[in-house]
Structures are given as C-alpha cells and as structure tokens.
Amino acid sequence: MTAQMGAIDELLRHPPYATQPGEHRPLLRAAVREAMQHHCANCPPFARWYQKQGADPHAEIEDLARVPFLPVSIFKRVALESVSERDVVRVLKSSATSSQTPSRVVLDRITRDRQMRTLAVLMSALMGSTRRPFVVLDAAAAQGADVELSARVAGLRGYLMMASETHYALDAHNGELELNADKLEDLLSGLQARQLPVCLIGYTYMLYQYVVVPLARAGRRLQLPAGSMVLHFGGWKRLERQAVDRARLNAEIEKVFAMDETCVRDVYGFTEQLGIIYPDDGHGVRLAPVYSEVIVRDPVTLEPLPDGAPGLLEFITPLPHSYPGIALLLDDMGRIVSRDREHGGRYGTRFEVLGRARGSEIRGCGDTLPEQIYQVREMARAQA
Amino acid sequence: MKIFVLFDGRTRHIEPDGDPENCPLETSPDRLVNELKAGQERLRATPVDDLIGLCDAAGRAWTQPGNEVARMVGGLAIGFLPLWLRRANLETLLAQALRGDSGAIDGFVPLAPSSKRQHRAQPRGLLVHWVAGNVPLLGMISVIQGLLTKNANLVKVSRQNAGVLPYFLAALAQVRYRRPDGKEVDGTLLTDAVRAIYVDREDSAAAALSTLADVRVAWGGREAVEAIMNLPRRFGTEDIVFGPKTSFVVVGAEKLAGETEARKAATLVARDAVALGQRGCNSPHTIFVERGGALTPEAFASLLGEELGRAARQVPPDVAPQEAFQILSWRAEYDMRGQAWYSDGVRWSVFYSDEDRGLATPCYGRTLFVRPVDDVFEVAAHCSINTQTAGLALGERRLKLAEALTARGVERCPEVGQMSLYEVPWDGMYPMDRMVRWVSA
Numbered sequence: 111m112t113a114q115m116g117a118i119d120e121l122l123r124h125p126p127y128a129t130q131p132g133e134h135r136p137l138l139r140a141a142v143r144e145a146m147q148h149h150c151a152n153c154p155p156f157a158r159w160y161q162k163q164g165a166d167p168h169a170e171i172e173d174l175a176r177v178p179f180l181p182v183s184i185f186k187r188v189a190l191e192s193v194s195e196r197d198v199v200r201v202l203k204s205s206a207t208s209s210q211t212p213s214r215v216v217l218d219r220i221t222r223d224r225q226m227r228t229l230a231v232l233m234s235a236l237m238g239s240t241r242r243p244f245v246v247l248d249a250a251a252a253q254g255a256d257v258e259l260s261a262r263v264a265g266l267r268g269y270l271m272m273a274s275e276t277h278y279a280l281d282a283h284n285g286e287l288e289l290n291a292d293k294l295e296d297l298l299s300g301l302q303a304r305q306l307p308v309c310l311i312g313y314t315y316m317l318y319q320y321v322v323v324p325l326a327r328a329g330r331r332l333q334l335p336a337g338s339m340v341l342h343f344g345g346w347k348r349l350e351r352q353a354v355d356r357a358r359l360n361a362e363i364e365k366v367f368a369m370d371e372t373c374v375r376d377v378y379g380f381t382e383q384l385g386i387i388y389p390d391d392g393h394g395v396r397l398a399p400v401y402s403e404v405i406v407r408d409p410v411t412l413e414p415l416p417d418g419a420p421g422l423l424e425f426i427t428p429l430p431h432s433y434p435g436i437a438l439l440l441d442d443m444g445r446i447v448s449r450d451r452e453h454g455g456r457y458g459t460r461f462e463v464l465g466r467a468r469g470s471e472i473r474g475c476g477d478t479l480p481e482q483i484y485q486v487r488e489m490a491r492a493q494a
Numbered sequence: 495m496k497i498f499v500l501f502d503g504r505t506r507h508i509e510p511d512g513d514p515e516n517c518p519l520e521t522s523p524d525r526l527v528n529e530l531k532a533g534q535e536r537l538r539a540t541p542v543d544d545l546i547g548l549c550d551a552a553g554r555a556w557t558q559p560g561n562e563v564a565r566m567v568g569g570l571a572i573g574f575l576p577l578w579l580r581r582a583n584l585e586t587l588l589a590q591a592l593r594g595d596s597g598a599i600d601g602f603v604p605l606a607p608s609s610k611r612q613h614r615a616q617p618r619g620l621l622v623h624w625v626a627g628n629v630p631l632l633g634m635i636s637v638i639q640g641l642l643t644k645n646a647n648l649v650k651v652s653r654q655n656a657g658v659l660p661y662f663l664a665a666l667a668q669v670r671y672r673r674p675d676g677k678e679v680d681g682t683l684l685t686d687a688v689r690a691i692y693v694d695r696e697d698s699a700a701a702a703l704s705t706l707a708d709v710r711v712a713w714g715g716r717e718a719v720e721a722i723m724n725l726p727r728r729f730g731t732e733d734i735v736f737g738p739k740t741s742f743v744v745v746g747a748e749k750l751a752g753e754t755e756a757r758k759a760a761t762l763v764a765r766d767a768v769a770l771g772q773r774g775c776n777s778p779h780t781i782f783v784e785r786g787g788a789l790t791p792e793a794f795a796s797l798l799g800e801e802l803g804r805a806a807r808q809v810p811p812d813v814a815p816q817e818a819f820q821i822l823s824w825r826a827e828y829d830m831r832g833q834a835w836y837s838d839g840v841r842w843s844v845f846y847s848d849e850d851r852g853l854a855t856p857c858y859g860r861t862l863f864v865r866p867v868d869d870v871f872e873v874a875a876h877c878s879i880n881t882q883t884a885g886l887a888l889g890e891r892r893l894k895l896a897e898a899l900t901a902r903g904v905e906r907c908p909e910v911g912q913m914s915l916y917e918v919p920w921d922g923m924y925p926m927d928r929m930v931r932w933v934s935a
Contacts, residue, residue, distance in 0.1 A: 155830035162829045181822040188830050409815035411839040412822075422815055441819040467815030 117141040118428045122224060126231045126399045128457040131450035134400035139171040141428035142436060146177070149434035153192040156434040174403050175414045179424050179437035182382050185213040193218045193432045202381055215382055218432035225385025225429060226271065228401050233272045235399075236375065236389050237309060237339055243301055244273035245294070247312025247321050247342075249282040268384065269311055269341070279310070280320055287316075289324045295332050307337030310367075313344035314376065318352075318359055325366035334369040341389070343377040347466060356394055378463050382435040386427050388461075395447050398459045402427035406446055407439065409467065417446040420464055441467045495698040497523065500651065501660035501690035503533060504667055504682055510566065514656040514692035523702055526689055527620060530646035533686030537644040538617065542599050544679050545642055546584045547671040552681070553579030555669060563665045570658070571771050572631040574914055579638065587918050588642055591926035599643060602935055615930035617644040618732060619708035624650050624700075624722050625659065626714040631770065632736070633659040635916050636711050637688055643929040647688045650703060660690045701725050709734060709929055734928050736921055739775040739882035740856055742782060743910050744870050744895065746888040750787025750794060759887040760798040762911030763862070764805035766885055767842075769914035772858050775921075776883040776906070776913050779856040781864045782873045792833060795846035795864035799835025806842040806860045813840055813859050821859050852876050870895055877902035882921065885910035 117140040128134050150157040150167040160167060163178035171177060184190065191198070199219055203212040217225075246266065270276055279294050280287045301308050312321075317340070325332065340363060349359065360374050378388040378396060388396040398404045405414050406421040415421040423444040426437045447460040498517040500508045507517040520526055537545070556563045556576040567573055577583065588596040592615050597603045602612035621640040625633035633649060637659075640647040651659050669681035693699030704710060704725035709732040712722040716738040723733060743766070749759045766778050781798065783791035813821075818840045825843055828834035832847030842860040853876050854863035867873060870888065877884075877899050884899050886892050887910040896907035905922055908915065918924045 159826060159829040162834075180826050181819055183819070183823040184826045184830075187823065187827045190830075409818040409840075410813050412818075413839075422819065439819070439822060441816055443815060467819055 117144045118224075121401060121428065122227055124400045126228070126235045126401070127397065128400055128450075129455060131452075131457045133457075135174075135403075138400065138403060138426075138428070139174060142174065142177060142426055143167070143169075143171045145428035145430070145436045148431065149192045149436065153190055153434050155188055156190055156192070174426050174437075175405050177426060177437045179405075179426075179439045180434070182213070182380065182435075182438045182440050185215055185382055185433070185435070189214070190433050191216050192434055198432065202384070213381055215430075215433045215435060220431040221429065221433075224431065226268065228385040228399070228429065229268045229387065230271060232387050232389075232399060233269065236341075237272065241272055241274035243275045243277065243306055243308045244270060245277045245279050245297065245308055245310045246270075247279050247310060247317050249280040249287055250278040266311070273309070274306075279312075280316075287320050289320055291325060291328060291330055291332075294321075295330070298332055298334060302333060302335040305335065307335050307339070309339050309341060310334075311341045314342040314346060314359070315344065315348040317342045318349055318354060318362070322359070322362045322366055326362060330366065332367055334367050338369055338373060340367070340369070340374045341377055342374070343379065343387075345466075350465070360392070380425075380440065382433075382438055383425055383427050383429065385429055386425070388463075394462050395460050396462070397453070397456060398461065400458070401429065404444070404446070404459050404461050406444055406461070415445075417449060420445045422467060423461070423463065443467050495702065496694045497521075497526070497699070498692045498694070499526075499689060500656060500692055501663045501685075501688065503529070503686045503688060506657075506660035506664035506690075508657040508660050510657040510661045512657045514651070514653060515694060517692065520691070523706060526648065526691070527646070527706055530620065530648060530687060530689060533688070534617070534619075534644065534646040536683060537641065537687050540679070540683055542588065542596055542642060542644070544671065544673060545644075545684060546581055546588070547673065548666075548669055548679065548681055548684055549579045549584055549638060549642075550581035551671040552666050552669045553577065556665070563662070566661065570631075571769060574769065574916065575631050575634055575662075578635065578916055584638075584642065587639075588926060590918050591924040592930070599930065611934045613932060613934050615643070616933050618929055618931055619645060620648060620706060621645045621709045621711055621929060622648045622650065622703050622707035623711040624703075624714060624718070626652060626718070631916075632713045632774075634662050636713065637663070639926050640709075640711070640929060641684050641687060643926050645687070645709070645929055648703065648706070649688065649690045650699070651690055651692055653692065656692050663688055663690060704731075707731055711925075712736065714738070732928055734923070734925055736775070739880055739905075739921070740780075740853060741774075741776050741778050741881065741883035741885070741913060742780040742853060742873070743778045743885040743913075744873055744888065745781065745783045745794060745910070746870050746886075746891060747784040747787035748889040748891075749887045750783070750789040752788055753797070756787075756789045756794055757797050757801065759910060760794065760801040761805070762887065762909075763798060763885070764801040765911055766913040767802060767860055767862055768805045772860055774914065776916075778883075778885055778913060779858075779861070779863060780852075780854045781862055782867050782870065783864055784870050785866055785868050791864060791866035792846050792848070795833065795844055796835060798862060798864060799842075799844040802842045802844055802860060802862065803835075803837060806837070808841075817857075817859050820857055821861055824857055824861065853881070871898055874898040874902050877904050879903040882906065883908065883913050885913040 121137050121141040124134055146167045150160050160178055165178045197218040198216045200217040202215050277297055281290050363374055375389040386402050390396050403426045405424040407424055408415050408421050420443050422439055423442045424439045443464040444461050447462055449459050450457050497520040498514050499520045500514055500517050553576040555561055556567055558564055592598045593605050595603045598615040602614045605613040623636045637647050637649055663685055667681040667685040670678055672678045704727050711734045712719045713736045719735050719737045743763050745759055750756045770777055783794045821840045821843055825834050825836050828845040834845050836843040840859055844862045846864040850865045881904050883906045884904045886907050
C-alpha cells in the first residue's frame with residue numbers, strides 16, 4: 111500500500127455525514143486524486159482517456175466539478191480493470207433494464223471491503239446500529255451464489271448484513287412470484303410480539319406490484335412493529351408506466367401497512383458505485399455522504415448547473431479500486447436542492463432524482479435502423 | 495379523440511413552440527374534409543403554373559435578409575426549403591413525375607405522339623400526411639407536392655415541433671404572386687386546401703384519419719410508419735411511405751491524394767451532416783474511407799473533425815439529454831479504443847477505429863463514424879433497403895459504385911455535399927406520380 115492510499119482510508123474513517131459545512135471536502139478531493147492516480151497507473155485505457163481530457167492525475171484537485179467524468183455506460187462498452195485478474199473476487203453485472211447490454215464491473219477485495227464498510231455505516235446512520243429482522247420482498251429462490259452475480263442480488267446482499275434474521279415475503283410458483291399474505295402476517299405478528307422493529311426491503315416495483323397491490327386488493331392491512339421501515343430501491347421506471355409516483359406509492363403503503371409514512375425510504379444507488387447509497391427523506395430529497403459528491407450537469411454544454419436547475423447527475427467517489435468508476439455521469443436527471451444547509455445535524459449536498467433522461471421523441475425518417483441491422487453488426491463485432 | 499386545428503387554411507392557432515392542445519377543437523372530421531374539398535376545387539381550377547409561381551415567390555421571400563421566415567429557416571437548419579420551392583426546381587420535379595409534361599395536371603395532354611389518345615393526371619383527392627416531428631422540412635415538402643398535384647391535404651403533426659409546420663403554412667398563405675397577365679394571386683389559393691391538426695389520442699384518431707384518406711403519406715420511424723400502414727383503409731387508397739433509413743458517405747482513395755482535396759471532401763461531408771440536424775434519412779452517419787490514398791482514413795477523420803467543427807458552430811437545437819449521454823459514451827469509448835475528435839459540450843463528434851466495420855448505429859447530434867475500407871466496393875455488402883443515400887466522393891468509379899450500391903437497395907448516390915437535397919426519385923419513387931390517377935381520353 112502506498113503512502114497516498116492514506117487519503118481514501120482516512121476518508122472512510124470519517125463519520126458518514128458531515129457535521130460542519132464542507133468539513134470533508136478537502137479530504138474527499140485528496141481521496142479522489144489518490145484514486146485517479148491509482149487508475150491512471152493501472153488501467154491503460156482509462157489513463158489514455160484521462161490524458162485525452164487534458165488532466166494530470168498528480169495535480170491537486172481544486173474543484174471536483176473539474177475532474178474528468180466518464181458516462182456510466184462505458185462499463186457496458188469497454189472492459190475497464192485496474193487490478194490483475196487474479197485479484198478479482200467478484201464480477202457484477204447491472205440489470206440492463208434500459209439497454210440490451212449489462213454493465214460489467216470487477217471487484218477486488220479492497221473495493222469490496224470499502225463498499226461493505228461504507229454501506230454498513232450508511233445503513234447504521236439510516237436505521238440505527240442494532241441489527242433487525244429483514245423481510246425481503248422477493249422469493250428466496252432469487253438468491254444466487256455464483257461469482258457473477260446480478261446486480262440485483264448483489265445489491266440486496268449488501269443490505270442483508272444489517273439483518274439479524276432474513277425472511278422472504280414472496281413464493282415462487284412455476285417462475286411466477288406470489289405474495290403469501292397469511293405467512294407475512296404471521297411473521298409480522300411474531301416479530302411484533304417480540305417487539306422487534308423490522309425492515310421490509312425490496313425493489314420499488316416489486317414492493318408495489320407483488321406486495322402492496324395484492325394486499326390492497328384483498329383489503330388487508332398489516333401491523334408493522336413500532337420503529338419498522340420500508341426500504342425500496344431500483345428506480346421508478348416501471349411504476350411510471352402505471353402512473354404510480356412516490357406520493358401514490360407512499361399512500362398505498364400506508365393503506366396496507368399500519369406505520370408512519372416517513373419510515374418509507376426510497377434508496378438510490380447504482381451498480382458502478384456500490385457501497386454508496388442515497389436514501390431519501392421520505393419526500394425524495396437525498397443527502398450525499400462524505401464519501402461522495404453529486405454534481406448536476408447541463409446535458410448539452412456538460413458544464414455544472416446552478417443549484418436547482420435540472421440536469422444529468424454525476425457522482426464522484428474514491429471507493430472503486432478495481433475499476434475506474436470514480437467520477438461517473440449517469441443518464442438520470444436530477445437537481446441540487448441545497449448545499450451545506452444544516453438538516454438534522456447533517457451537512458452536505460442535498461439533491462433530488464428526477465428520473466431517467468428523456469430520449470429524442472419521434473424522429474424523422476432517419477430513425478434508428480431495424481433491429482436486424484444491429485444484430486448483424488453485433489455478430490460481426492462478436493466474430494471479430 | 496380530440497382534433498385540435500393548428501392551421502385552418504388561413505390562420506395559424508399556435509406559436510412555433512406552442513402547445514397544440516391550446517388550439518381550437520374540431521368535433522367533426524367530415525366538416526374538415528368538406529372545407530378541404532372546397533379549397534381543392536379552387537386549386538383544380540387554377541393553372542399549375544400559378545401554383546408554382548406562388549411557391550417560387552415564397553422561396554424568394556424566405557431567403558431575403560431580414561425576413562422573419564428566413565430567420566426561422568436558418569434556425570431550423572432547413573435552408574434547403576426555400577431553394578426547393580423555386581420555380582426551376584418544382585417545374586423539373588413536376589415534369590419528371592408527370593411523364594415529362596406538367597400540363598397533365600391541368601388537363602388532357604398528348605403524352606404519346608403516336609397515339610390519338612390524350613392523357614391527364616387527376617388528383618387522387620384527400621392526402622392525409624403523418625409527419626415526423628423532428629424534421630419540419632418534411633411536412634412542407636410533403637404538402638407542397640400534394641398541392642402541386644391539386645389534392646386536398648390534411649396534415650397530422652406530432653406533438654414535438656407541432657407549431658413549426660403551421661408557421662410555414664401561414665407564411666405561405668401571405669405570399670403574393672403576379673402572373674404574366676398582371677393578375678395577382680395569393681397564397682391562400684394553396685393553403686385553403688390544407689389543414690394542420692393534432693390529435694390527443696393516437697390510436698382512435700389514426701384509424702379515423704386513415705379511412706378518410708385517398709392517399710396516406712407517412713414519414714417517420716419504423717414503428718410509426720408500420721402502425722400507419724396497418725391501419726384500416728378504403729379500397730384503392732394509395733400509400734406513400736418514407737420510412738426509416740440510414741445514409742452514409744463513401745470517400746475514394748482518389749480524393750485523398752492531398753490535403754487540399756481531402757479537406758474539400760471533408761467540408762462537403764460536414765455540410766451534409768449538419769443539414770437537417772442530422773435527422774433526415776438522407777443524413778450521413780457513417781463515412782467509409784478507402785485506404786491507399788496519400789491520406790489515411792484516420793487522417794481524413796482528423797480533417798473531418800476540423801471541418802465539422804467549423805460547420806457546426808451553433809449548439810444543435812434539439813439534443814435530448816439521453817442523446818447527449820450516448821454521445822458522451824461513444825466519446826469515452828473511442829478515446830479508449832480508437833480516436834475521437836469532438837467539441838466542448840455536444841456540438842459535434844467524429845470517431846475512428848481501425849477495427850470498425852460496417853454501418854454505425856446512428857448516434858445523431860452531428861456524430862460521424864469514420865470507417866476504413868480496403869476497396870470502396872466492399873461497402874455494397876452493408877447496403878440493403880434500409881440504406882437510402884450514399885454520398886459519393888469518388889472519381890471515375892462513381893457510376894460503377896452507384897450501380898453496385900443501388901443494386902443492393904441504396905436509393906440515391908449524389909455527390910457528397912448534396913445528400914440533403916430533396917430530389918426525385920426519392921425512396922425509389924416519384925412521389926407526385928403517386929398522388930395522381932392517370933386517365934386517358
């Protein structure tokens with residue numbers, strides 16, 4: 111380990127949220143610089159790209175917004191690894207919901223340990239340090255144990271380290287998922303009798319489609335133990351198609367679970383920067399922890415936008431060691447809500463996620479080619 | 495289903511960037527059609543020379559410095575439109591479509607000298623146009639051809655850019671033309687036979703419009719035009735489909751003998767890429783460059799970057815965030831595995847890799863993929879009915895390559911720099927020929 115590794119380690123020892131305005135930023139900048147130096151030294155394609163951006167990895171970083179950023183989709187296009195193959199302990203693939211190609215990132219022990227560490231402290235900050243029973247809004251069969259895990263399973267696994275016990279709310283019958291409401295009610299009653307606050311956790315669309323809707327349809331309302339939480343993640347794309355927004359989801363949850371609405375948290379995060387999560391405050395506003403920074407960029411000029419203006423979201427964190435996912439631009443739109451304004455004793459950048467960036471609407475006659483042509487192209491690429 | 499009337503033949507009810515759902519409602523499609531038919535009768539009674547004269551007057555006015563419409567034309571990168579409207583062009587197009595005699599749209603003419611029978615092109619009736627939102631030029635080109643063939647025209651615009659076509663139609667209504675006999679006619683002679691509408695529910699409206707049509711004219715992406723073609727229609731309804739296609743450029747080694755000549759070709763390629771906002775089916779995305787010249791394909795790509803940078807000084811008006819994201823993705827990829835030349839922001843990009851083959855997936859936003867070929871004739875293997883225009887920068891091999899490319903499905907092989915010009919034949923047909931019924935007496 112080089113002496114420069116200290117900045118990242120030091121950052122990771124910091125409490126998860128700033129208690130003074132901007133207190134963590136010098137350390138975050140130093141950690142990002144350290145990370146960039148590592149990736150430029152160990153990932154030749156990344157080094158080439160970084161140099162092309164006119165950036166010097168050894169230069170001090172004065173402004174994180176000036177750090178060259180990669181579009182997150184680069185991990186669908188180019189194999190980017192900053193460690194040798196023998197150091198790879200896991201390969202993550204994204205769910206590829208908005209494209210045909212999954213993203214692929216490799217994890218080494220250093221990256222994995224950092225991710226687990228930050229996830230643990232961020233989860234503790236969210237729900238307290240005492241472990242609690244988790245009820246996964248999925249079927250147990252969805253869990254895999256292969257080296258190549260889907261991001262869905264990998265992401266869920268990370269959360270489960272905060273579980274004192276794990277239960278699964280859904281049953282799988284011939285590939286179809288189904289809620290066993292009686293089983294869930296019995297489980298929750300048992301936990302309530304033991305006065306154990308529970309965490310219901312799962313993908314946003316699964317929470318709605320497989321839990322909330324069936325319970326509402328059956329006219330059932332289940333009592334959750336005091337202090338329980340519902341954590342959901344994975345985005346709103348599928349629910350948007352059903353015209354279900356946050357307010358409606360929360361209202362529906364309140365109908366089927368007897369609990370405080372503010373205990374429903376939408377957790378934002380993405381495969382390429384696992385370990386950093388951005389739970390909302392129950393109303394869609396999220397706070398960047400000290401381990402990362404969020405920047406909103408103009409989609410056309412790519413320059414940082416003033417606070418409040420919607421643009422493409424960029425996230426910067428020094429965590430990834432095995433792949434250069436340090437400064438990543440996403441195709442999600444968002445806006446900065448406030449910066450270094452105190453809220454519950456915490457400071458930092460607060461932001462909202464506004465959804466997936468819109469594509470071009472109906473095109474002219476130069477619209478995309480039929481799929482067959484792309485298939486030929488992909489085949490040619492594969493053969494090459 | 496609600497029908498919003500954006501342009502009623504005389505008045506536009508929407509600003510160029512306005513919301514179509516704020517326009518007046520029309521509850522009776524039949525009334526619309528009846529009004530259009532009345533306008534069409536005026537057209538039928540007017541010599542086509544007057545109709546061309548009105549278009550020509552519009553084309554002249556819309557290139558005048560300080561003219562408001564000219565500014566709009568410039569802003570939309572459709573400078574081709576006023577040129578296309580000029581008399582010389584329209585007379586040629588019409589004559590080509592009407593078997594060499596544009597008078598056939600006014601009355602019977604002797605088309606076959608050896609025959610006593612005479613021929614005439616009768617308007618088919620009501621043309622319903624479905625126009626893609628991203629290329630407003632298409633709507634005007636479609637409607638003008640419908641008018642020159644003396645048809646009634648009902649144009650369904652997309653929500654995106656819904657106000658642009660009504661803007662140009664209203665401007666056309668304002669045009670005046672003095673005939674050789676001194677009598678003046680005005681643009682309402684044309685526009686009384688046009689209505690531009692927007693409908694809030696695509697499914698039910700589409701079927702209703704389709705059954706009204708004598709000719710269905712569809713411009714757009716694959717999904718859109720397929721949906722239109724699958725709608726019910728009356729027996730005898732003609733279809734004119736300008737579906738999704740892609741276009742490319744071929745640069746031969748003979749044009750890479752020196753930097754001056756290569757730069758000239760690069761300038762023309764850049765011009766084609768910037769025209770129509772690279773949205774047209776005739777806009778290039780892939781540039782095949784032949785090895786063996788004094789300049790390598792990579793060196794040409796570098797020149798092309800310089801020239802595209804000059805041609806694309808303005809920020810493109812309609813880059814969606816997702817598109818910008820795609821452009822950034824390509825940039826990062828080519829920075830890592832090939833070569834990339836690009837602007838600050840997402841004004842333009844040129845990509846090159848020695849390993850790339852075949853047609854690139856269009857990325858739009860003035861993005862060009864330069865791909866090396868050992869021999870320009872290799873390009874034919876990548877052509878099909880999905881490829882429309884091949885802009886050629888070649889010497890004596892031009893016609894021979896055009897033969898090979900068109901045999902595989904390419905529709906046009908103009909010189910590079912002229913890809914954006916709308917000409918006939920287009921997509922394998924003379925569209926105005928399809929807008930008439932040929933009769934004899």
